[in-house]
Amino acid sequence: MTASAPAVHLAQLNVATLRFPLDDPRMAPFVGMLDTVNAAADDAPGFVWRLVEDGAADATALRPAGEDVIVNLTVWETREALWGFTYRSEHLDVMRRRREWFERHVEAHLVLWWVPAGHLPTAGEALERLADLRVHGPSARAFTFAVSYPADKAALAPHHGADAGTAPAATAPAGTATAPAAGRG
Numbered sequence: 240m241t242a243s244a245p246a247v248h249l250a251q252l253n254v255a256t257l258r259f260p261l262d263d264p265r266m267a268p269f270v271g272m273l274d275t276v277n278a279a280a281d282d283a284p285g286f287v288w289r290l291v292e293d294g295a296a297d298a299t300a301l302r303p304a305g306e307d308v309i310v311n312l313t314v315w316e317t318r319e320a321l322w323g324f325t326y327r328s329e330h331l332d333v334m335r336r337r338r339e340w341f342e343r344h345v346e347a348h349l350v351l352w353w354v355p356a357g358h359l360p361t362a363g364e365a366l367e368r369l370a371d372l373r374v375h376g377p378s379a380r381a382f383t384f385a386v387s388y389p390a391d392k393a394a395l396a397p398h399h400g401a402d403a404g405t406a407p408a409a410t411a412p413a414g415t416a417t418a419p420a421a422g423r424g
Contacts, residue, residue, distance in 0.1 A: 246356035247390040248287055249318050252365035253311040253349045254304050256342040261299060261309075269340045272333055273297055279329045280313065285320020288359055289313040303362040312365050314354065318387060321351075325384075347372045350381050353393035 259265050277297055280286055290298045290312040299309050315321040324330055350369040354360055368381040377386035379393045 247353045247393070248356050248358075249315045249321055249351055249390075250354045250360045250365065250368075251311075251313050251315065251321055251349065251351050252360075252362075252369055254308050254344075254369065255311075255337070255340075255348065256305075256344065257307045257309060258340055258342055266340055268336070269333065270299075272329070273299070276329050276333055280324055283320065283324040283328060285316040286324070287314040287316060290362065301362065304366060310362060310365070312360065312362060314359065318351070318384075322384065347383070349383060351383060351387070352381055353388075353390040 257266070261270060274296060277289070280289060290301070290310070292298055292300045298311065301310060302308065304310055313321070315324075325334070347369060350365070350372045352368050371378070372381035372383070375381070377383055377388075379388040382388050
């Protein structure tokens with residue numbers, strides 16, 4: 240008898256540097272899309288969880304990566320589920336218009352990694368994975384859609400740790416989550 244592999248989910252962090260404050264009229268189209276896109280994520284096949292601010296519907300007020308940077312931290316059952324939501328839902332409309340609202344990143348702004356099913360990553364954990372990707376490139380510990388690793392390789396991935404000067408400057412503020420999806424898949 241062989242032991243079965245532990246159940247895992249895919250975590251993702253996406254950071255975006257604002258071109259304007261969220262209350263600027265030029266950001267109104269983006270802000271107006273938030274509820275629709277977040278509801279689409281919550282209802283998407285394979286969605287597990289997303290970071291939200293306590294008492295809020297989203298995480299736009301949480302600024303663990305800097306005052307002008309918003310974060311999107313989610314967990315999905317599979318890479319395919321996240322890909323489907325990202326590129327085959329209302330989210331694509333935001334992606335197409337992102338240059339209107341966000342600065343172009345010169346370094347990685349999206350990181351993926353495997354977590355044990357039931358684990359809800361913190362913003363600090365997610366920013367450490369992003370720092371790892373930026374310093375070491377894609378690995379089983381911190382990867383991208385373009386260079387992806389299967390979950391069984393993640394268990395073997397070495398922990399690089401944050402190099403001096405590359406660790407996030409701020410720790411994660413308190414945040415909560417939408418309820419984990421039950422019975423989706």
